[in-house]
Amino acid sequence: MTRRLLWIAAVAALALGPLVLPEFYLTLLNVIGISALVVLGLVLLTGIAGLTSFGQAAFVGTAAYISAYGTTELGLSPWLTLLVGVSATALLALALGAITLRLSGHYLPISTIAWGAAIFFLFARIPVLGGQTGMTGIPPITIAGYPLVTGRSYYYLIWTFVLIAMLAITSLLRSRTGRAIRALRGGALMAESFGIDVPRTRMAVFVYAAVLAALAGWLYVHFLRFINPTPFDVTAGIEYLFMVVVGGPASVWGAVVGAAVLTLLRNILQDMLPRLLGQSGNFDLIVYGVLIVLLLQRTRRGIVGSIVERYPVLMPPPIAVPAVATAPLPVRQKLPPGSLFLRVIDAEKWFGGLAAVNKVGFEVRAGEIVGLIGPNGAGKSTMFNLITGASTPTRGAIEVEGERVEGLSPRRIVRLGVARTFQHVRLLRDMSVIENVMIGAHLRGRKGMLAGSLRLDREEEARLTAEAARQLHRVGLGSELHRRAGSLSLGQQRLVEVARALCADPALLLLDEPAAGLRYGEKQDLARLLSELRDEGLAVLLVEHDMGFLMNLVDRVVVMEFGQKLVEGLPSAVQADPRVLEAYLGGVE
Amino acid sequence: MNGTIALLLTQDGVTSGAIYALIALAILIVFTVTRVILVPQGQFVTYGALTYGLMQSGVMPGTAWLLFISSALAGILDARVAITAGRSRDLLLIAAIRIVFPVLVLAVSLSIAPEKLGTAGQIALTLATVVPLGPLMYRLVFEPIADASVLMLLIVAVAVDVALSGIGLLLFGSEGARTDPLFDVTLSLGPAQLGAPTLTIVVTSLLLMLMLFLFFERTILGRALRATAIHRLGARLVGIPVRRAGQLSFLLASLLGAVSGVLVSSVMTVYYDSGFMIGLKGFVAAIVGGLVSYPIAVLGALIIGLIEAWSAFYASAFKEVIVFTALIPVLIVRSFLARETPEEEVDE
Numbered sequence: 001m002t003r004r005l006l007w008i009a010a011v012a013a014l015a016l017g018p019l020v021l022p023e024f025y026l027t028l029l030n031v032i033g034i035s036a037l038v039v040l041g042l043v044l045l046t047g048i049a050g051l052t053s054f055g056q057a058a059f060v061g062t063a064a065y066i067s068a069y070g071t072t073e074l075g076l077s078p079w080l081t082l083l084v085g086v087s088a089t090a091l092l093a094l095a096l097g098a099i100t101l102r103l104s105g106h107y108l109p110i111s112t113i114a115w116g117a118a119i120f121f122l123f124a125r126i127p128v129l130g131g132q133t134g135m136t137g138i139p140p141i142t143i144a145g146y147p148l149v150t151g152r153s154y155y156y157l158i159w160t161f162v163l164i165a166m167l168a169i170t171s172l173l174r175s176r177t178g179r180a181i182r183a184l185r186g187g188a189l190m191a192e193s194f195g196i197d198v199p200r201t202r203m204a205v206f207v208y209a210a211v212l213a214a215l216a217g218w219l220y221v222h223f224l225r226f227i228n229p230t231p232f233d234v235t236a237g238i239e240y241l242f243m244v245v246v247g248g249p250a251s252v253w254g255a256v257v258g259a260a261v262l263t264l265l266r267n268i269l270q271d272m273l274p275r276l277l278g279q280s281g282n283f284d285l286i287v288y289g290v291l292i293v294l295l296l297q298r299t300r301r302g303i304v305g306s307i308v309e310r311y312p313v314l315m316p317p318p319i320a321v322p323a324v325a326t327a328p329l330p331v332r333q334k335l336p337p338g339s340l341f342l343r344v345i346d347a348e349k350w351f352g353g354l355a356a357v358n359k360v361g362f363e364v365r366a367g368e369i370v371g372l373i374g375p376n377g378a379g380k381s382t383m384f385n386l387i388t389g390a391s392t393p394t395r396g397a398i399e400v401e402g403e404r405v406e407g408l409s410p411r412r413i414v415r416l417g418v419a420r421t422f423q424h425v426r427l428l429r430d431m432s433v434i435e436n437v438m439i440g441a442h443l444r445g446r447k448g449m450l451a452g453s454l455r456l457d458r459e460e461e462a463r464l465t466a467e468a469a470r471q472l473h474r475v476g477l478g479s480e481l482h483r484r485a486g487s488l489s490l491g492q493q494r495l496v497e498v499a500r501a502l503c504a505d506p507a508l509l510l511l512d513e514p515a516a517g518l519r520y521g522e523k524q525d526l527a528r529l530l531s532e533l534r535d536e537g538l539a540v541l542l543v544e545h546d547m548g549f550l551m552n553l554v555d556r557v558v559v560m561e562f563g564q565k566l567v568e569g570l571p572s573a574v575q576a577d578p579r580v581l582e583a584y585l586g587g588v589e
Numbered sequence: 590m591n592g593t594i595a596l597l598l599t600q601d602g603v604t605s606g607a608i609y610a611l612i613a614l615a616i617l618i619v620f621t622v623t624r625v626i627l628v629p630q631g632q633f634v635t636y637g638a639l640t641y642g643l644m645q646s647g648v649m650p651g652t653a654w655l656l657f658i659s660s661a662l663a664g665i666l667d668a669r670v671a672i673t674a675g676r677s678r679d680l681l682l683i684a685a686i687r688i689v690f691p692v693l694v695l696a697v698s699l700s701i702a703p704e705k706l707g708t709a710g711q712i713a714l715t716l717a718t719v720v721p722l723g724p725l726m727y728r729l730v731f732e733p734i735a736d737a738s739v740l741m742l743l744i745v746a747v748a749v750d751v752a753l754s755g756i757g758l759l760l761f762g763s764e765g766a767r768t769d770p771l772f773d774v775t776l777s778l779g780p781a782q783l784g785a786p787t788l789t790i791v792v793t794s795l796l797l798m799l800m801l802f803l804f805f806e807r808t809i810l811g812r813a814l815r816a817t818a819i820h821r822l823g824a825r826l827v828g829i830p831v832r833r834a835g836q837l838s839f840l841l842a843s844l845l846g847a848v849s850g851v852l853v854s855s856v857m858t859v860y861y862d863s864g865f866m867i868g869l870k871g872f873v874a875a876i877v878g879g880l881v882s883y884p885i886a887v888l889g890a891l892i893i894g895l896i897e898a899w900s901a902f903y904a905s906a907f908k909e910v911i912v913f914t915a916l917i918p919v920l921i922v923r924s925f926l927a928r929e930t931p932e933e934e935v936d937e
Contacts, residue, residue, distance in 0.1 A: 114916045
């Protein structure tokens with residue numbers, strides 16, 4: 001509610017601003033709005049998806065130069081050059097992204113500095129673009145024959161774009177694709193394990209941010225109506241990133257606040273510092289740099305993040321769980337009980353000379369729970385990784401419903417109905433429980449980036465939300481839907497992982513120590529749930545150290561030790577087996 | 590194009606390649622030990638070059654003031670730590686390191702006219718002023734956030750670079766500096782003359798690399814640094830003070846940077862804002878080596894230097910574009926080497 005009021009107040013203030021403010025402040029607000037557009041893209045790219053770019057200024061410049069050249073030299077309409085500029089920038093981003101986005105961690109930001117610098121030097125060196133002096137006489141944008149030549153008239157154009165971008169990104173973050181983008185931060189393996197195409201999602205965000213930067217470049221060049229290379233150098237790219245950091249990396253409001261604070265600060269400093277120091281120059285950079293260092297040493301949430309932390313009423317409202325029954329999502333055709341689902345045939349995984357898994361074979365059938373046990377380091381988690389595609393067996397085969405699947409990526413394997421939990425919980429700590437679980441249902445939705453941005457996905461979202469809520473009720477977390485996932489106890493977080501895996505509508509559920517950290521009662525509830533799932537025809541493969549929990553639940557047990565299969569059999573037989581006793585307790589002297 | 594020009598270009602390329610190699614090495618050392626991508630490495634170069642250059646032209650730059658102020662700030666931080674830990678006896682030591690030394694440097698800078706120092710004295714004073722800025726940078730900026738993610742450290746490093754470039758303008762002004770060569774010898778090598786600056790730079794770089802090699806291979810301190818680079822927690826567990834390893838790596842970086850600065854000022858005019866580009870080229874070299882391999886980084890630096898020299902001849906306007914575009918094939922190769930699902934990097 002408070003948030004809605006804030007939105008209304010902000011829009012009203014923006015709409016009325018030009019009526020009272022002098023031209024100077026309007027120009028400043030226009031500059032802020034243009035920067036805010038670039039920064040909004042960066043919020044998505046850096047703040048949400050975790051991909052740091054120092055090169056956005058190059059995208060701004062590309063669209064700006066295309067529009068400048070197109071309108072002056074070729075006499076095209078600015079609206080046409082908008083289209084051309086945005087498309088060309090998107091293509092440039094696609095090309096750069098194809099090269100750099102697969103680079104790990106810090107390579108990406110460094111490469112953005114490098115191509116940002118290269119593109120900037122191109123602007124300055126290509127003769128038809130006017131070199132260092134640039135180009136003048138760029139025509140204004142006309143709307144219905146009315147040219148926007150004053151800051152006042154231009155103001156509405158800029159801020160309409162900013163507001164649309166803010167709304168679009170806010171909606172996007174609450175959509176299926178938005179969750180996929182947010183999942184990028186939780187590590188690629190988790191995202192891929194639920195069918196999210198990580199490289200494609202990264203690329204989509206990268207292009208989205210580049211398009212916003214291009215839009216800003218077009219607005220910029222027809223606002224100033226003159227262009228030179230300086231505003232698009234690497235320093236400018238760095239400044240955009242600083243705006244994100246100062247405003248609050250994870251918030252669309254942070255983009256506007258960051259752009260406003262640093263633009264105003266620069267204005268004040270550029271006015272004040274040269275007089276104070278008795279020299280002229282970019283001394284504002286000193287204050288900028290020191291400010292960022294001090295800020296990051298204290299908080300990483302930025303201005304908006306810190307304010308929201310202090311006043312939780314400003315938090316985004318919890319997502320609405322549909323009260324009336326929505327049409328449930330389609331479910332996978334159930335397998336007849338007892339039919340073979342998973343077959344592991346002599347699987348081996350070598351790390352150098354060490355065999356983490358050595359010639360292990362077993363089967364899991366629909367409607368049974370198989371326990372996979374063994375001392376620490378026996379190779380259980382490696383086995384999970386082989387089955388789910390997180391790693392490829394060195395030798396041997398893995399079959400799902402008779403089809404060979406070894407070597408397939410996790411996102412192909414989850415499509416076959418194999419869903420997992422992780423031994424080390426992989427939840428997005430800052431995201432609500434229900435949204436975390438909705439990631440599990442990623443493959444059961446269709447809607448993409450555009451539908452998410454334009455809120456054309458509401459019906460599907462309602463169904464996904466309802467499904468996630470249903471699974472959370474099943475695991476006993478029905479009252480925790482809107483809690484921050486990171487605030488739950490570790491045991492509860494494991495249950496969230498189970499719910500997320502169930503949301504994928506699996507035929508085989510792989511659970512890696514789901515009962516660790518649960519209290520006795522919770523363990524009993526989990527055991528009851530797993531038996532229920534078995535009765536529904538699900539196949540379950542369970543790694544667990546709590547023998548009391550495991551032995552009363554499973555149909556069969558596979559025991560591993562030092563990468564090899566030691567025994568397989570009924571729980572009672574395995575418990576009595578002297579080899580198992582020796583593996584767990586050491587030899588009987 | 591004839592043989593002489595080719596030789597000249599190669600000589601130019603090797604000269605700048607040697608400098609980029611030193612920068613790349615510094616970046617590698619700091620990155621492997623602290624995970625900080627040291628964007629401001631180029632600033633040590635410009636600070637070294639301009640401090641020395643201004644002294645040579647008879648002006649005493651204000652670099653010592655920067656040393657004094659940042660050292661005093663570090664002293665305050667250290668004192669606070671010592672007092673809360675109840676080790677007030679350390680205060681004397683802190684004062685000696687943080688106050689006495691910079692005051693000494695400042696006193697020398699303020700009282701002696703640079704001409705009186707002679708070349709050796711000027712270089713010594715330059716190093717005494719600029720080199721301590723490295724460990725101070727670590728103490729003030731990076732130590733408090735030593736456990737932050739690589740990306741956070743990178744953003745902070747960029748912020749430091751931006752601030753230092755502004756401070757550079759304040760200290761040195763916008764005029765560039767170019768210095769006389771240190772030695773006046775010329776070696777004839779077939780048709781080409783090997784100039785003194787080239788010789789000085791290449792020989793000094795090789796000596797520094799040899800020293801680094803011996804330091805890392807033969808000394809316990811060097812091995813401790815390598816251990817920290819391989820596994821921070823493991824190093825801490827066997828008793829290596831990781832914070833001090835961080836300061837030491839920054840000391841090596843600022844030493845390499847300041848020396849490069851003194852050297853490079855004899856072959857190119859250095860301006861207050863040259864550091865970013867010089868540092869970036871060192872980076873490109875370090876990336877060629879995958880940010881882990883020292884020899885490949887040195888090789889990469891030579892290649893960058895040569896590409897730059899040759900493209901300066903054929904397409905001087907596009908020199909920088911070509912150098913940074915050279916990164917793209919390297920990145921493509923690294924992309925193909927990278928697995929389909931990238932390494933797990935989970936932010937906090």
